[in-house]
Structure formats: C-alpha cells, structure tokens
Amino acid sequence: xxxxxxxxxxxxxxxxxxxxxxxxxxxxxxxxxxxxxxxxxxxxxxxxxxxxxxxxxxxxxxxxxxxxxxxxxxxxxxxxxxxxxxxxxxxxxxxxxxxxxxxxxxxxxxxxxxxxxxxxxxxxxxxxxxxxxxxxxxxxxxxxxxxxxxxxxxxxxxxxxxxxxxxxxxxxxxxxxxxxxxxxxxxxxxxxxxxxxxxxxxxxxxxxxxxxxxxxxxxxxxxxxxxxxxxxxxxxxxxxxxxxxxxxxxxxxxxxxxxxxxxxxxx
Amino acid sequence: xxxxxxxxxxxxxxxxxxxxxxxxxxxxxxxxxxxxxxxxxxxxxxxxxxxxxxxxxxxxxxxxxxxxxxxxxxxxxxxxxxxxxxxxxxxxxxxxxxxxxxxxxxxxxxxxxxxxxxxxxxxxxxxxxxxxxxxxxxxxxxxxxxxxxxxxxxxxxxxxxxxxxxxxxxxxxxxxxxxxxxxxxxxxxxxxxxxxxxxxxxxxxxxxxxxxxxxxxxxxxxxxxxxxxxxxxxxxxxxxxxxxxxxxxxxxxxxxxxxxxxxxxxxxxxxxxxxxxxxxxxxxxxxxxxxxxxxxxxxxxxxxxxxxxxxxxxxxxxxxxxxxxxxxxxxxxxxxxxxxxxxxxxxxxxxxxx
Numbered sequence: 001x002x003x004x005x006x007x008x009x010x011x012x013x014x015x016x017x018x019x020x021x022x023x024x025x026x027x028x029x030x031x032x033x034x035x036x037x038x039x040x041x042x043x044x045x046x047x048x049x050x051x052x053x054x055x056x057x058x059x060x061x062x063x064x065x066x067x068x069x070x071x072x073x074x075x076x077x078x079x080x081x082x083x084x085x086x087x088x089x090x091x092x093x094x095x096x097x098x099x100x101x102x103x104x105x106x107x108x109x110x111x112x113x114x115x116x117x118x119x120x121x122x123x124x125x126x127x128x129x130x131x132x133x134x135x136x137x138x139x140x141x142x143x144x145x146x147x148x149x150x151x152x153x154x155x156x157x158x159x160x161x162x163x164x165x166x167x168x169x170x171x172x173x174x175x176x177x178x179x180x181x182x183x184x185x186x187x188x189x190x191x192x193x194x195x196x197x198x199x200x201x202x203x204x205x206x207x208x209x210x211x212x213x214x215x216x217x218x219x220x221x222x223x224x225x226x227x228x229x230x231x232x233x234x235x236x237x238x239x240x241x242x243x244x245x246x247x248x249x250x251x252x253x254x255x256x257x258x259x260x261x262x263x264x265x266x267x
Numbered sequence: 268x269x270x271x272x273x274x275x276x277x278x279x280x281x282x283x284x285x286x287x288x289x290x291x292x293x294x295x296x297x298x299x300x301x302x303x304x305x306x307x308x309x310x311x312x313x314x315x316x317x318x319x320x321x322x323x324x325x326x327x328x329x330x331x332x333x334x335x336x337x338x339x340x341x342x343x344x345x346x347x348x349x350x351x352x353x354x355x356x357x358x359x360x361x362x363x364x365x366x367x368x369x370x371x372x373x374x375x376x377x378x379x380x381x382x383x384x385x386x387x388x389x390x391x392x393x394x395x396x397x398x399x400x401x402x403x404x405x406x407x408x409x410x411x412x413x414x415x416x417x418x419x420x421x422x423x424x425x426x427x428x429x430x431x432x433x434x435x436x437x438x439x440x441x442x443x444x445x446x447x448x449x450x451x452x453x454x455x456x457x458x459x460x461x462x463x464x465x466x467x468x469x470x471x472x473x474x475x476x477x478x479x480x481x482x483x484x485x486x487x488x489x490x491x492x493x494x495x496x497x498x499x500x501x502x503x504x505x506x507x508x509x510x511x512x513x514x515x516x517x518x519x520x521x522x523x524x525x526x527x528x529x530x531x532x533x534x535x536x537x538x539x540x541x542x543x544x545x546x547x548x549x550x551x552x553x554x555x556x557x558x559x560x561x562x563x564x565x566x567x568x569x570x571x572x573x574x575x576x577x578x579x580x581x582x583x584x585x586x587x588x589x590x591x592x593x594x595x596x597x598x599x600x601x602x603x604x605x606x607x608x609x610x611x612x613x614x615x616x617x618x619x620x621x
Contacts (some may be wrong), residue, residue, distance in 0.1 A: 166357070168355055168359040169359050169361060169362075171327050171355075171359065172353070172355060172360075173361075173376075174347050174363075175324060175326075175346045175347070175352055175421075175426065176420070177347045177348075177376040177424065178371035179347055179374040186372075191363055192360070
C-alpha cells in the first residue's frame with residue numbers, strides 16, 4: 001500500500017483559510033479597480049459606470065508631470081542599480097572566498113535592513129547640505145537615492161542566477177582564447193540575461209512605488225506619481241486616484257507578463 | 268632518436284589549504300610529453316592527474332615549479348594566451364550558442380576572419396561527422412554528439428596540445444568504446460599531442476602511446492602500456508593496472524625464497540624482504556610433485572567467459588591466482604581440492620622492493 005503523505009489540504013479549515021487569504025489579497029484591488037469606473041465623485045458610493053476619471057487623470061497636467069518624473073527616475077534607477085548589482089554579483093560570486101565576504105553581502109543589502117524612514121531622513125539632511133553647497137535642485141538626487149535602495153532588489157536575482165551557473169563555461173571560454181572581458185561579453189552576460197532582466201524589472205517596480213524616501217528627498221514641485229497621490233489625500237479623494245492606481249497596476253501586470261514570457265522562452 | 272618535447276613540467280607542486288591543513292595535490296612532479304604522442308595520465312581519483320592537467324591548461328597556477336611549452340616558460344600565462352585547448356569532463360558547451368558557434372568560438376575570440384572561421388568549422392564538423400547538426404542548440408544533442416562537439420570545439424583552433432579530462436566517463440560502455448576508437452583516429456589524423464586523463468586502466472592501455480601512472484600527488488611510473496603492465500616499478504602500479512599476485516619473499520643468491528621455502532629464480536638487485544609479483548596469465552598449472560614446481564591446492568574457480576580464474580593456496584596459505592583459458596566444453600578450471608604444482612612463465616615474475 002502506498003504510504004500516505006502529509007497533505008496540508010487535509011487540515012480542517014484549510015479551504016476557509018485559503019479562500020479568506022485570496023479575498024483579503026484581491027478584494028481591495030477589485031474594489032479599487034471597480035470604483036475607478038465610478039460616475040460619481042465618491043470612492044465609496046457607486047453611482048454608475050464612467051471612464052471620465054481616466055479622462056480627468058489623462059488631462060491633469062500635474063498627473064502627467066508626476067508620471068513622467070516617476071518613469072524617468074524609475075528607468076534611470078533601474079539601469080544604474082542593475083549595472084552596479086551585476087558588477088557586485090560578479091565580484092561576490094566569481095572569485096575565491098575571502099575574509100569579510102559575508103560582511104560585503106550584508107553591506108550590499110543594507111537598504112533591506114535599515115528602516116526606510118531612517119535612510120530617508122539621512123538622505124534629506126545630506127542632500128540638503130549638497131543642495132545648499134552646489135545650488136543644484138534637479139532630479140539627480142531622487143535618481144541617486146532610488147538607485148541606491150534598488151541595488152539589493154536587482155542584486156539578489158542576479159546573484160542567484162550566477163550561483164546556479166556552471167563555472168566551467170567561463171573556464172572553457174578562457175581556454176578558447178577569450179580574454180576576461182570577451183568571456184563576460186560572450187558567455188557570462190548572455191547566460192545572465194534572464195537574471196539581469198528580472199533584477200532590472202524588480203528595481204523598476206520598486207522605484208516606481210517608492211513614497212517615503214521620495215517624499216523626504218524631493219525638492220519643491222518634484223512630485224512622483226505616488227507622492228502626488230499621497231498629496232491628494234489631504235484634499236477630497238476622488239476616483240481619479242483609483243484611475244491612476246489602476247493604470248499603475250496594469251503597467252505592473254504587463255511588465256510581469258513580459259518578463260514571464262521572456263524567461264520562459266529562454267529556458 | 269630523441270623526440271621533441273612539447274609539454275614539460277619541472278618540479279611542479281600544487282598545494283591547497285593553509286597552515287596545518289595543506290594538501291599537496293601535486294607533489295614535485297616532473298614530466299616530459301613528446302610532440303604528437305597520445306599521453307595518458309592514469310590514477311585513482313584524487314591522485315593529482317586533473318590538477319596537473321589544470322596546471323598545463325593554465326586554470327591553476329603551481330605553488331612552485333614551472334610549466335614549459337616547446338621549451339618556453341608558460342607558467343604565468345593565463346589560459347587564453349596558451350595554445351592549449353581542453354575537452355572538459357562536463358563538456359561545458361555554451362548552451363546559448365549553436366553547434367557551429369560553439370565549434371567556432373575559439374577562432375572567433377582570436378579575431379580570425381569570418382570566412383576562415385566558417386571554413387574551419389565546416390571542416391571540424393565533417394571530421395566529427397556532425398555536419399547536419401550545425402544549426403542545432405547543444406541541448407538538442409545526445410551525450411555522444413555533445414562529446415563530439417566538445418572535441419571539435421577544442422580542436423578547431425589547432426592547439427599544440429589537446430587536454431582531455433576524463434571525457435568518456437559520462438558515456439555508456441558501447442559509446443565509450445566507439446569514442447576510444449574515434450579519439451585515436453582524430454589524434455592520428457590531426458597529429459596533435461593529446462594528454463588524456465583517466466582512472467580507467469583499460470582505456471589507458473588500449474589508447475596510449477605512453478602512460479604516466481600517478482598516486483598521492485606523485486608520478487609513480489612513465490612508460491609504454493607494455494612497460495607499465497609487464498614491468499611495474501612498485502606495488503601501486505602493479506595492482507592498479509591489471510590484476511596480479513603478490514607473494515612475500517626474501518632475497519637469496521640466484522633468486523628469491525618464498526614464504527613456503529620454495530626458491531624462484533629471478534634477477535634482482537634488491538636485498539632482504541621483497542614482494543614477488545606475477546600476472547595471473549603467467550602462472551602455469553602443472554601436475555602435483557613435478558620437479559621445480561611449487562605445491563598448491565585449488566580452492567575455487569571464477570568463470571569469466573573467455574577465461575577462468577583458478578584461485579589456489581600455497582602450502583602456507585598464500586593465495587595465488589592463475590588465469591586459464593576456458594575450454595570449449597566440460598568443466599572450466601581445475602576441480603576444487605586438487606593438489607597441483609605451479610610454475611611461472613620465464614621472465615614473468617618480478618621483484619618489487621617493499
């Protein structure tokens with residue numbers, strides 16, 4: 001007779017907990033999306049179907065500016081953090097172990113451990129001094145700050161991919177007359193592709209979503225989409241916020257789908 | 268005739284670890300490998316054969332000692348600047364490239380013109396009989412085909428030396444036999460020096476021009492397959508290659524005296540306690556009491572098909588195995604319990620110093 005395996009689905013109440021979990025996860029999002037199509041002004045009372053909040057958001061110059069800013073920052077932060085993270089991952093996996101390599105691992109992942117509000121205040125003070133000294137008020141501060149806290153999110157998937165990669169491929173490339181740079185360019189990088197893509201997308205989404213550090217670091221008139229929406233809280237909330245959130249959600253879903261398709265094709 | 272030396276290792280030492288935990292994977296090895304020969308490094312796992320190969324390839328730097336290629340010191344050159352290519356045990360084919368791109372990789376990295384790369388790739392694929400697979404990804408190939416791609420890839424840049432790190436160990440027996448013949452053919456056709464690493468003594472004996480037997484980081488013996496088999500220099504080499512009998516003995520004038528008191532005529536310069544070694548196929552079974560024969564009793568027979576191993580005990584219990592050809596019909600070997608005499612074929616017995 002076959003041995004009876006432990007199956008978690010046999011525990012009493014499994015179905016209830018499972019359903020409750022999914023409801024908790026998706027009901028708020030469903031409500032958000034539904035009310036983005038509300039004809040009335042309320043985010044809580046349904047008054048019929050309409051697309052005019054999307055139209056309002058689309059025509060709102062403040063929203064357009066915030067979106068553009070968010071995208072510029074997220075793209076720059078994703079590119080910079082992924083580049084740095086790739087180099088860091090190479091440096092921490094493609095060499096002999098050395099004293100203090102655990103410390104370096106911790107140091108790279110610092111943004112995951114230090115409370116974000118602490119970093120936010122620290123950056124505000126530091127950048128305040130730099131702004132004072134240089135007079136530069138541009139988006140550079142936000143890009144720099146976002147790049148920094150996105151590094152661990154880009155680093156972890158790239159490192160995971162590198163650790164799973166057979167070192168003998170790079171050895172073979174070197175054996176076949178490839179210089180270290182050619183080996184990286186023709187072997188490591190192509191094989192690392194899915195990991196880098198995953199890291200970059202994660203970094204992009206994390207940057208797009210950030211409120212706390214952005215709120216503290218931004219100069220006047222530098223609202224990103226999330227801080228703009230936060231600002232709206234202080235006035236009367238309209239389903240415009242729902243519409244913007246739904247658009248962000250759609251963007252994220254599209255990105256994740258592209259990523260899924262790309263990585264699956266490569267396997 | 269002195270043949271040109273292609274690869275030479277001088278007093279190569281490779282130590283791993285630090286402080287009290289130093290392991291000498293390679294312990295003062297000096298070896299000369301001749302131009303155009305099929306040289307095999309043979310030994311059990313952990314004997315240092317792969318370490319020596321990696322030093323020649325440039326994947327590891329020796330702790331001390333030098334590696335020379337055609338007389339020039341290449342010890343400090345990185346792998347990509349040595350005209351030496353490797354066939355890896357795991358093949359290490361690039362999964363993101365096609366078969367043709369894999370084979371052309373070395374030439375492309377050297378910056379050769381595209382037309383030359385293509386011509387050479389076609390030539391190599393023809394050599395290993397894989398032309399129809401040129402556009403495939405390597406993951407779509409069988410183990411044997413991947414092995415051929417690895418070979419073609421390593422041979423394409425026309426290296427001075429080809430290093431092969433147990434390349435046949437992942438193949439099943441039938442395919443392994445085919446590839447042995449194939450490798451020998453490729454080596455003859457290309458004229459490139461092959462350095463082949465294996466722990467399989469049969470593979471070493473059938474394929475090599477010369478064999479270097481290694482154990483515990485040291486080179487035990489270098490010689491032709493026949494020299495290694497018939498004239499092993501020590502107990503390790505004698506027992507690692509083929510099967511053999513070991514008989515404790517002491518040196519007496521004109522030969523050695525076995526523990527049974529029988530004297531075997533054999534030339535030796537050794538003194539005192541030694542070991543006499545005789546291959547089972549050199550042990551002849553004769554009638555009991557025959558003049559000059561050593562008395563023995565048959566214990567049991569092991570049937571191998573073409574021949575039968577007859578296990579016997581000498582008067583003092585020392586075991587001796589004789590290999591006899593199996594008869595076409597009737598019982599193989601000699602009936603258990605029979606008293607017999609044994610002789611050693613002339614020149615077959617050899618003295619090993621303990």
